[in-house]
Amino acid sequence: MDTSVVSAASNAGNNPVPLLMLRKSLDMQAAGVAALLQGMPQVPPSSNPPHLGQNIDIKV
Template identity: 40%
Template sequence: MSALTTVSPSTVNNASSAPAGTVQGAAALMVLRKSMDLQAAGAMQLIQSLPQAPALATSGQLGTQLNVYA
């Protein structure tokens, strides 16, 4: 499992201070978007690695009237 990384402040600063409509500006925004995509993929991987909740009781006398998790 990969570690969750955050978008660095310098990446955000570069993207926000790059001149709009220039190659530099487009490249800075592409780097920012790629960083955010990688961060989202890492977060999704962490969420998917969480264990599933146990199945709730559907029959019998125990656990069918009120389900409580401690």
């Protein structure tokens, strides 16, 4: 996100335009993230036996 939009919104005073621009920018970013998440493939459930992944062996 462009930081100049945030600083302009914080200095807007009675001018609603920078705040509206910030809200629109955040909405557009949210829509972009939603589209990316929709495009990700679904991960199938693990086919490992149930005893795998329960313990961690650590040696230093």
